[in-house]
Amino acid sequence: xxxxxxxxxxxxxxxxxxxxxxxxxxxxxxxxxxxxxxxxxxxxxxxxxxxxxxxxxxxxxxxxxxxxxxxxxxxxxxxxxxxxxxxxxxxxxxxxxxxxxxxxxxxxxxx
Amino acid sequence: xxxxxxxxxxxxxxxxxxxxxxxxxxxxxxxxxxxxxxxxxxxxxxxxxxxxxxxxxxxxxxxxxxxxxxxxxxxxxxxxxxxxxxxxxxxxxxxxxxxxxxxxxxxxxxxxxxx
Numbered sequence: 739x740x741x742x743x744x745x746x747x748x749x750x751x752x753x754x755x756x757x758x759x760x761x762x763x764x765x766x767x768x769x770x771x772x773x774x775x776x777x778x779x780x781x782x783x784x785x786x787x788x789x790x791x792x793x794x795x796x797x798x799x800x801x802x803x804x805x806x807x808x809x810x811x812x813x814x815x816x817x818x819x820x821x822x823x824x825x826x827x828x829x830x831x832x833x834x835x836x837x838x839x840x841x842x843x844x845x846x847x848x849x
Numbered sequence: 850x851x852x853x854x855x856x857x858x859x860x861x862x863x864x865x866x867x868x869x870x871x872x873x874x875x876x877x878x879x880x881x882x883x884x885x886x887x888x889x890x891x892x893x894x895x896x897x898x899x900x901x902x903x904x905x906x907x908x909x910x911x912x913x914x915x916x917x918x919x920x921x922x923x924x925x926x927x928x929x930x931x932x933x934x935x936x937x938x939x940x941x942x943x944x945x946x947x948x949x950x951x952x953x954x955x956x957x958x959x960x961x962x963x964x
Binding site for chain 2: 742841
């Protein structure tokens, strides 16, 4: 079983829709959680950190469920520019080795 | 915008050649990383550095080597390229002084094809 698992998608949604992705992690000692965005053939960029109480940044909301060991990303009012792959990243310790990337969920927002 | 640069952007090379992928950052970050990513797959850490003269291998076995003689420069070298080395190589950096170190800034990557 992978340490970090994501539904690869693709998720094809119309502009203006609300879409949510989940990511599950296997290490219960995981400490920190993040969502990165990666456009096609480009480098990943940090979208947002995920805090225990949940957090929001504009149209994006991140949630953490430690009991069930998953994090989620909700995108409201989807824009064409949201089309990308969303990577779940989990940190289970202080070493660079302990930062684990999921393989990503592909989102396409259709006009 | 991140100030981290990788060259070349694309490299097509024959088996057995020695190659060096360049990575430089101008942000003064202490940590630097090399990741390997195949299409549709997760990033795998192959090397990292906590500072000058500090380098460690990551989880993914790699025949490459790295050096960190200067803070801003973290080149990756393959002594003898093979087709199995064909992949995208992403360099990243982070600043541990900002309290997290998890905000990675990535370069644009080098797409390596070994024929």
